[in-house]
Amino acid sequence: MKFYFSSGKRSKKINKKGRKLSKKAVFSGIQPTGNIHLGNYLGAIRNWVNMQDLYENIFCVVNSHAITIRQNPAELREKTLDLACMLVACGISPEKSSLFIQSEVDFHPALAWILDCNIFMGDMSRMTQFKDKSQKNPKNINVGLFNYPALMAADILLYQVDFVPVGEDQKQHIELTRDVAMRFNRDFGECFKVPEPLILESGARIMGLDDPNSKMSKSATGKNHAIFLLDSPDIIASKIKKATTDSNSEIVFDKSRAGLYNLLSIYEILSKKDRGSIEAEFNGKGYGVFKNALSEVVIESLKPIRESYLRLKSNEDYIRKILNEGLESVKPKAEATYNRAKELIGLV
Numbered sequence: 460m461k462f463y464f465s466s467g468k469r470s471k472k473i474n475k476k477g478r479k480l481s482k483k484a485v486f487s488g489i490q491p492t493g494n495i496h497l498g499n500y501l502g503a504i505r506n507w508v509n510m511q512d513l514y515e516n517i518f519c520v521v522n523s524h525a526i527t528i529r530q531n532p533a534e535l536r537e538k539t540l541d542l543a544c545m546l547v548a549c550g551i552s553p554e555k556s557s558l559f560i561q562s563e564v565d566f567h568p569a570l571a572w573i574l575d576c577n578i579f580m581g582d583m584s585r586m587t588q589f590k591d592k593s594q595k596n597p598k599n600i601n602v603g604l605f606n607y608p609a610l611m612a613a614d615i616l617l618y619q620v621d622f623v624p625v626g627e628d629q630k631q632h633i634e635l636t637r638d639v640a641m642r643f644n645r646d647f648g649e650c651f652k653v654p655e656p657l658i659l660e661s662g663a664r665i666m667g668l669d670d671p672n673s674k675m676s677k678s679a680t681g682k683n684h685a686i687f688l689l690d691s692p693d694i695i696a697s698k699i700k701k702a703t704t705d706s707n708s709e710i711v712f713d714k715s716r717a718g719l720y721n722l723l724s725i726y727e728i729l730s731k732k733d734r735g736s737i738e739a740e741f742n743g744k745g746y747g748v749f750k751n752a753l754s755e756v757v758i759e760s761l762k763p764i765r766e767s768y769l770r771l772k773s774n775e776d777y778i779r780k781i782l783n784e785g786l787e788s789v790k791p792k793a794e795a796t797y798n799r800a801k802e803l804i805g806l807v
């Protein structure tokens with residue numbers, strides 16, 4: 460797999476004297492809302508798993524961000540732990556990386572306040588995600604939703620990381636994070652490392668099965684829209700069977716045939732075969748044969764994740780232990796950054 464940075468150079472692992480150089484640090488955040496689907500897995504989580512050896516990784520379940528949309532408290536609590544189980548089931552390794560829950564570290568909202576006082580209304584008002592989300596939730600346009608990017612900036616800046624893997628929709632928030640970090644460093648003294656977005660080359664923009672023109676999403680309502688990582692084999696097969704395609708029967712990679720292209724892309728990633736051999740494999744065969752093969756590879760790929768998730772889910776002590784260790788490993792860094800920001804700005 461290749462990783463592209465928007466700028467900057469990849470660090471060499473060993474320096475001239477043969478000493479190991481420390482790895483670059485990465486912060487990833489994911490909200491505990493909705494079930495994790497194949498789009499989340501192939502587009503993001505799988506890449507996070509693969510980059511664990513390359514970077515020093517911090518993974519954070521951002522439950523404080525989740526409450527910018529009204530949540531049922533008991534459900535939120537459960538989903539937060541479920542997501543932690545799911546990340547570990549997908550291959551986030553507690554030995555290699557730190558995994559923790561945002562609300563366990565009070566320095567996040569505390570630093571967000573300091574940042575708030577250094578972000579201009581004009582800049583914050585330009586955030587397109589706020590506009591989208593407030594359109595979708597016209598009855599709950601709360602201040603936290605507006606302020607969301609300041610908390611996100613705090614998440615990142617507390618840990619002095621080099622990179623933040625993000626999709627297109629979060630790039631604007633990273634720009635804001637960079638701006639406030641640079642302004643703070645300039646006005647008050649060096650405090651924050653200015654992070655860069657990490658654009659992962661994966662090509663995995665998985666679309667909805669029922670609507671191949673829109674990205675697979677947690678919030679879409681169609682019954683056959685998304686394949687969830689916890690779907691049973693029967694459900695997976697039935698969703699794939701019903702996936703939207705077209706009346707042309709040739710199985711080839713053709714972007715203008717969005718439904719088929721999406722299914723073929725999923726097959727390509729999971730089967731690890733190249734496009735030429737996939738087209739040869741299904742040459743002269745129809746959708747039925749292809750969809751069966753696709754179901755099989757999706758079911759086989761998700762099986763170990765589902766099994767591992769169910770094991771973790773039934774062992775809450777273990778997942779809590781992982782989260783506690785994650786917390787202990789990240790907290791000192793957050794505390795040091797927060798204290799420095801506090802001191803620089805004159806808060807006693």
Ligand code: TRP
Nearest residue numbers: 486487488489521524611614623
């Ligand atoms: N806003 C991100 C999203 O919706 C989630 C997030 C919160 C995040 N804090 C973060 C992502 C810090 C990266 C870094 O996808």
